[in-house]
Amino acid sequence: VLGDAARGADPLIRPSDHADFQANGVLPLAKAVKGNPRELATRVAAVLAPIADAADEAGAGAGAAGAEAGAAGSAEAEAGGTGSAAAAPETVPTSGVIAAVEVAGPGFLNLTLTDAALAAQAAERLGDPRLGVPPTAVGRTTVIDYSQPNIAKEMHVGHLRSTVIGDALVRLLEFDGRTVLRQNHLGDWGTQFGMLIQYLVEHPEARPAQAEHSGEAAISWLTTLYRDARALFESDTEFADRARKRVVTLQGGDEESLAAWREMVAESKRYFEDVYARLDVRLVDADAVGESFYNPYLAEVAADLEKRGVAVWSEGALCVFFEDILGPDGDPVPLIVRKSDGGFGYAATDLAAVRYRVNTLKADQILYVVDSRQALHFRMVFEAARRAGYLPEDVEAVHVQFGSVLGTDGKPFKTRAGKTVRLIELLDNAVDHAVATVEEKNPGLPAADTRAEAKVVGIGAVKYADLSTSRTKDYIFDLDRMVSLHGNTSVYLQYAHARIHSILRKLPAGTETRVHPELALEPAERKLALHLDDFGATVATVIENFEPHRLASYLYALAQTFSDFYENCPVLKAPTDAVRENRAALVELTGETLKLGLALLGISAPDQL
Ligand code: ARG
Numbered sequence: 001v002l003g004d005a006a007r008g009a010d011p012l013i014r015p016s017d018h019a020d021f022q023a024n025g026v027l028p029l030a031k032a033v034k035g036n037p038r039e040l041a042t043r044v045a046a047v048l049a050p051i052a053d054a055a056d057e058a059g060a061g062a063g064a065a066g067a068e069a070g071a072a073g074s075a076e077a078e079a080g081g082t083g084s085a086a087a088a089p090e091t092v093p094t095s096g097v098i099a100a101v102e103v104a105g106p107g108f109l110n111l112t113l114t115d116a117a118l119a120a121q122a123a124e125r126l127g128d129p130r131l132g133v134p135p136t137a138v139g140r141t142t143v144i145d146y147s148q149p150n151i152a153k154e155m156h157v158g159h160l161r162s163t164v165i166g167d168a169l170v171r172l173l174e175f176d177g178r179t180v181l182r183q184n185h186l187g188d189w190g191t192q193f194g195m196l197i198q199y200l201v202e203h204p205e206a207r208p209a210q211a212e213h214s215g216e217a218a219i220s221w222l223t224t225l226y227r228d229a230r231a232l233f234e235s236d237t238e239f240a241d242r243a244r245k246r247v248v249t250l251q252g253g254d255e256e257s258l259a260a261w262r263e264m265v266a267e268s269k270r271y272f273e274d275v276y277a278r279l280d281v282r283l284v285d286a287d288a289v290g291e292s293f294y295n296p297y298l299a300e301v302a303a304d305l306e307k308r309g310v311a312v313w314s315e316g317a318l319c320v321f322f323e324d325i326l327g328p329d330g331d332p333v334p335l336i337v338r339k340s341d342g343g344f345g346y347a348a349t350d351l352a353a354v355r356y357r358v359n360t361l362k363a364d365q366i367l368y369v370v371d372s373r374q375a376l377h378f379r380m381v382f383e384a385a386r387r388a389g390y391l392p393e394d395v396e397a398v399h400v401q402f403g404s405v406l407g408t409d410g411k412p413f414k415t416r417a418g419k420t421v422r423l424i425e426l427l428d429n430a431v432d433h434a435v436a437t438v439e440e441k442n443p444g445l446p447a448a449d450t451r452a453e454a455k456v457v458g459i460g461a462v463k464y465a466d467l468s469t470s471r472t473k474d475y476i477f478d479l480d481r482m483v484s485l486h487g488n489t490s491v492y493l494q495y496a497h498a499r500i501h502s503i504l505r506k507l508p509a510g511t512e513t514r515v516h517p518e519l520a521l522e523p524a525e526r527k528l529a530l531h532l533d534d535f536g537a538t539v540a541t542v543i544e545n546f547e548p549h550r551l552a553s554y555l556y557a558l559a560q561t562f563s564d565f566y567e568n569c570p571v572l573k574a575p576t577d578a579v580r581e582n583r584a585a586l587v588e589l590t591g592e593t594l595k596l597g598l599a600l601l602g603i604s605a606p607d608q609l
Contacts, residue, residue: 005033019102019110020530026107037107045109048101115521118529119582123515125532126589131596133536135177142173143181143357146369147276147283150187151268151290152196152222155275155423157405157413157477158371164466165402166369167281167602168548175600176543181361184283185353186290188265191343194247197260198239199229201246208267215274216424218267225264251295265290271424278427279459281602294352298344301352302337310388316340320384325376335380347381354385358395365396367546372401372472400546403474405466413477427459433479434458437491441609453609457491458483460603464490467601468552488556490603493594496559498609500591504584506572513584524568528586531561535593539600548601555597562590 009029016022026044030037100112125132146166149155166182173180200206206228208221232239250257269288276283302318305311311320319334327333337348357363368378378399385391405413415421434454438445445453461482468488469475485491504513521529538554541547571587574580598605 005029013111015530015534016110018104019100019112021111021113022104023109023111026109030107038103041103041107041109045101045103048098048109115519115526116517118521118526118533119515119517119519121533122529122585122589123517126513126515126585126592130175131535131589131593133175133539135175136540137173138177140177140365141179141181141361141363142365142367143183143361143363144170144173144367144369145183145185145353146367147272147281148185148187148370149268149272152192152226152264153187154219154223154420155272156420157423157426160423160426160462161371161402161405161466162369163276163279163281163283164463164602165400165471165548167279167283168463168467168600169367169369169400169546170282171600171602172539172543172548175539178365181363182283182287183357184288184290186288188290189292189295189349191247193250193261193264194245195229195233195240195243196225196264197250197257198243198246199225199232200260200263201256203228207263213270215271219271219422219424222264222267222271275423275427278424279463280604291346291349294349294356297352297356298348301355302344302348305337305351305384305388308388310384311337320380320387322380322383325380325383327376333376333380335384347377350377350381351385351388351390354381354397355390358390358392363395365398367398367400369400369402372403375399375401398546400471402471406474406476408476408478410476427462430462430479430482431455431458433483434461434491437483437485438609441485441495453606456604456606457494457609460490460494460598463601463603464493464552467548468556470549471547488552490598493555493559493598494603494605495609496562497591497594497598497605498607500562500587500594501607503566503571503587504591507580507584508572511577511584512581513588514581515585516578516582519578519582522569524565525583525586528561528565528590531558532586532589532593535597551597551601555594558590558593558597
């Protein structure tokens with residue numbers, strides 16, 4: 001229609017309620033060539049219409065032949081549609097993809113696909129472990145900083161969010177072909193260690209009994225140690241002095257201090273690993289690259305920033321200033337690289353980490369899965385790193401922020417006594433809650449099996465509740481809702497998946513799950529096929545915006561669409577063998593899509609529940 005003007009233009013095709021898809025691309029195109037959008041849309045439709053007519057004929061005559069063309073011709077049709085569109089109708093490939101074109105509104109095109117094209121899409125993905133979604137980022141490297149709990153401290157729900165979101169992103173990015181380097185930026189350095197080490201040195205009896213080595217025992221003695229050391233630090237000025245001196249000896253590399261520090265790190269890791277194992281997240285010891293790792297580089301980074309004029313001395317501290325980054329009172333807030341007491345802090349460590357991640361790890365994308373309260377910190381770190389040349393233009397740095405976890409009362413999530421909720425306890429609670437769900441669904445199950453299933457259901461529920469809400473929003477931690485069989489929960493999805501497998505097991509012996517492209521589809525079958533077709537596009541948006549909740553919404557809608565299909569289109573009692581095989585193929589593809597989708601979120605979906 002437009003020749004060169006249209007070459008490479010995005011047709012902006014989106015799923016639509018009025019037809020299968022709507023193409024909105026004519027509007028920007030009309031603007032570009034200063035044409036009338038409706039008129040232009042009519043002309044594009046006229047070019048597409050013969051394809052629809054040809055498909056009609058093919059459908060009426062040799063159905064199978066038309067369908068074959070559909071299977072092979074979808075890419076061709078696309079090229080023909082945008083490229084050589086000015087050609088005579090006869091030369092437009094009769095792909096059998098488009099069944100109807102209609103101009104709507106100011107110049108939209110409503111597109112309806114042929115059943116054969118939908119069938120061909122389904123057939124292509126069925127049985128493919130990637131469900132037809134190609135990896136798009138092979139050869140690229142992401143460094144992802146997530147989980148980040150603090151040594152000698154309880155992990156809190158913020159760390160839980162970071163761990164769960166980070167783990168889902170790792171799986172999604174790896175699926176996209178990226179090399180993903182996990183960095184658990186442990187809070188394992190800082191002045192608080194002076195107090196802890198000093199206490200441990202003075203009170204060797206404060207160590208745990210050798211025999212106790214569960215993660216729970218580890219965190220329990222660390223919590224006690226922290227509490228006792230802090231109390232002494234606050235009440236005994238001489239101890240406080242010794243603790244401050246201990247910070248200096250630790251930083252000077254004193255062996256006794258380092259040994260006590262290592263001991264606390266090891267005990268904390270025992271606890272973190274216990275939590276990670278329960279959560280089934282992909283974090284191992286080698287991923288623990290804590291703040292202490294960057295300690296040897298801090299002085300050099302500070303000197304370098306000063307030399308480059310990025311950081312300047314102000315009131316005794318080495319700072320980076322930003323005109324455009326203002327604090328709450330409207331004054332510019334500085335990023336402090338070196339404090340007036342000579343110590344380096346959190347920001348210096350993050351600057352050294354950026355340098356390491358770019359220069360040594362060769363990242364072209366660095367993600368920080370950290371709560372939104374640190375937004376200002378990361379804005380300043382990224383900007384300072386850009387100025388210093390540590391973060392080149394072609395390396396993307398993103399603060400993947402998330403909101404807070406709230407209790408059912410809408411206030412920050414705490415125990416009734418107002419304390420931090422212990423993570424292991426929280427996960428145990430979730431499993432206990434899930435026992436009731438499993439019993440409701442499967443009353444006769446032996447206790448041990450119930451427990452095993454409750455683990456899958458309960459842990460999945462905790463993760464899914466987090467991942468299914470838009471990450472920047474706060475969400476309410478409500479176990480009853482999380483483990484419910486109804487609504488947008490992982491439990492609903494896991495049972496939908498298990499039900500699919502039970503349907504497949506009941507198919508008459510010898511039934512193949514096979515797409516029959518010659519069959520006309522019922523509305524519920526079409527709807528399901530169309531939704532299945534949207535999986536790849538959904539995954540692509542999720543990866544682009546780091547928004548796992550879009551995948552969760554997709555899966556929930558898929559399970560609902562499936563349920564509608566299953567109500568309206570009998571599978572086991574299908575009218576013919578071909579229809580049964582075709583429907584069984586849709587059932588199987590739905591199962592595979594649910595399983596892969598949940599796996600990308602870090603949630604398992606057993607075939608039997
Ligand atoms: N350990 C910190 C905390 O518990 C989070 C660290 C985030 N990562 C980073 N590179 N600063 O708040």
